Amino acid sequence: MSKLSVSLLLSLLLLTLFANGQEIETAIRGHIADLASPVLHGRGYVKDGKEDAAKYMLKRFQDIGLQSVTNDKVYAQAYTFPVNTFPGKxxxxxxxxxxxxxxxxxxxxxxxxxxxxxxxxxxxxxxxxxxxxxxxxxxxxxxxxxxxxxxxxxxxxxxxxxxxxxxxxxxxxxxxxxxxxxxxxxxxxxxxxxxxxxxxxxxxxxxxxxxxxxSSVFVPASRNANIIGQVPGALKDSFIVFTAHYDHLGMMGDKVYFPGASDNASGCAMLLSLAAYYVAHPGRYSMLFIAFSGEEAGLMGSEFYTWKPLVPLANMKFLTNIDIMGDATNGITVVNATKYPSEFDELQQINEKNKYVPEIRSRGPAANSDHYYFTEAGVHSFFIYSNGGNGYYHDIFDVSKEVTLRHIGGVQKLLIDFVKEMK
Ligand SMILES: [Zn+2]
Incomplete structure (x- = not known):
């Protein structure tokens, strides 16, 4: 091959890689903007925010081509919990x-x-x-x-x-x-x-x-739904699981809403991006994707799932929960790193080789997101969040234009490689 064609090929390859990275980031940014927009009212308990957010996730799951885990094409798992709301003045x-x-x-x-x-x-x-x-x-x-x-x-x-x-x-x-x-x-x-x-x-x-x-309204049985879909692999009964909560705080009164762009529109966007990847690249394990509700009300959706699992917990090979993925300027933190040292070591090695994110911090078990009840039930699991951003958390300033998405492509590659290495 001539020198020219080699360099042409190289630049074409680089262009495709770049286009891929760009494409992923554009898609992720689009989902974050949608989920954090005023139309979804903070994905909470006022003006049908959580219902419309559930519909959004369900539609994306179907459009991407995820399959239902039951035989009846139902992707939603409904349940209730009490909640205090502020729909009025x-x-x-x-x-x-x-x-x-x-x-x-x-x-x-x-x-x-x-x-x-x-x-x-x-x-x-x-x-x-x-x-x-x-x-x-x-x-x-x-x-x-x-x-x-x-x-x-x-x-x-x-x-x-x-x-x-x-x-x-x-x-x-x-x-x-x-x-x-x-x-x-x-x-x-x-x-x-x-x-x-x-x-x-x-x-x-x-x-x-x-x-x-x-004016506040106490709702004794607020209806919520977990949205669940899969990509079947060669092993039909062995699942690698990704989870992210789509609910946020909703509205405080009838005018002010909490966008929750970083928490956790960013994690949902990553979940959707991974789902699209695995529909195109099915593998040995079946891949399960769960968008949880009720996280901000005390991990209600994931607690319910572990109580009434649609895919049995014993069939879950490994679970990774993604919550707050907006800015990995300072890398990521892995909760349960000390509990599952060999898996954490694997993650570290992949990153040392490929330099996907600047740093991977280790943390012990914590009841701070939807992995918790799975860990308690014996499912091997990580909770991964990004380290960066401007500190807007659970306030009205957590808007999509503040989310930098720094190293988002790297985090995704890290997760994909991590799954690939699973024995
Ligand atoms: Zn969260």
């Missing part, structure tokens, strides 16, 4: 300043509805309360004639040993303000409490009056 005014939901304040996720105009505010210095008995005596005196601003909550929690997430459960009906200096991070609650609690940034020193208009 979300108004908080302090000293005539109307605060921006999601920017200036968050409502505590288990809060009740409340409506009040120009409530006088009483400030309570919690630092002075040293034990639970005096705390309970104080709580007994609180009523709805005032709003209460609790200062120095952290000192109080340290003094009394009361857990931060349990603290609000002790409060009676009424309006409560907790000043926050740090980042505002929202959650989902499966409980409802009598009180209405706000976490507020930059609370003014002098508090004159507070007006509140919020």
């Amino acid at each position: 979300m108004k908080l005014t302090i000293n005539d300043d109307s605060l921006k939901p999601g920017v200036d304040f968050l409502i505590d996720a288990s809060s009740a509805s409340y409506f009040a105009k120009d409530l006088p505010v009483t400030t309570v210095n919690l630092k002075k309360i040293k034990d639970t008995a005096s705390w309970r005596a104080l709580v007994a005196k609180l009523d709805t004639s005032h709003a209460y601003c609790f200062r120095h909550l952290d000192d109080f929690l340290e003094n009394t040993g009361i857990r931060k997430d349990k603290f609000v459960y002790e409060l009676p009906m009424g309006c409560f303000i907790i000043p926050e200096d740090g980042k505002l991070t929202w959650t989902i609650s499966r409980d409802s409490i009598p009180a209405t609690v706000f976490h507020v940034k930059d609370v003014p020193k002098k508090l004159k009056a507070v007006s509140v208009n919020v």
Whole structure:
């Protein structure tokens, strides 16, 4: 072959490789933009966000060519759990300043509805309360004639040993303000409490009056669905599993939504990209893809699956859960690395050879995503998340244009090689 044709061939090869990488990234970016768009309302419990997100994942699974694991072409596994939601008004005014939901304040996720105009505010210095008995005596005196601003909550929690997430459960009906200096991070609650609690940034020193208009609806049996599909391999009853949760926090009131681009539109996009790869490249093992719901409400979807598995847990050779895949500038972290050292070693070796990501960090077991109940049930599993990004997490700033997708192609190649090496 002439020198010219060799270099032509090389550049053609490079072009295809580049085009492939670009294509993967473009497809992933497209899925993230779709899933994090206002149309899906934060993939939660208001305005059919979770239902529409489920439909999106189901449609993609079918379009890609994934097959159902049952014989009846059903890809969805439905189940229910209770959840507290905020489908209506979300108004908080302090000293005539109307605060921006999601920017200036968050409502505590288990809060009740409340409506009040120009409530006088009483400030309570919690630092002075040293034990639970005096705390309970104080709580007994609180009523709805005032709003209460609790200062120095952290000192109080340290003094009394009361857990931060349990603290609000002790409060009676009424309006409560907790000043926050740090980042505002929202959650989902499966409980409802009598009180209405706000976490507020930059609370003014002098508090004159507070007006509140919020409405919450407690849904005792919110319907959710896990979306499940497979690529059959030569071994019909032995599965390599990839999972990612598609739900997020939804809406806080009828205007503000939490896009969840990094958490976990990015993981779902990776899941879809891997699914497309395996439809084109079926192998020895069957490949199972599960898009979980209810993760943000406490791993509800994956817990349900391990209770009622469509593919038996004993048939799962290895499971990799992907959650937060938006930016691997500083590489990735592997939860359960210390529990499955030989698999982790394999991953490290692949990466040392190919330099797919800058670093692979090792971490022990943790109950922080959907791999957890599988690990508990004896399924060998990793949870992989990326290290990078701007720190937008569980807030309204986790939008798709902030997701860099740095090293996303590398992460995908790493996962594909990892599966290839499985004996
Ligand atoms: Zn997540």
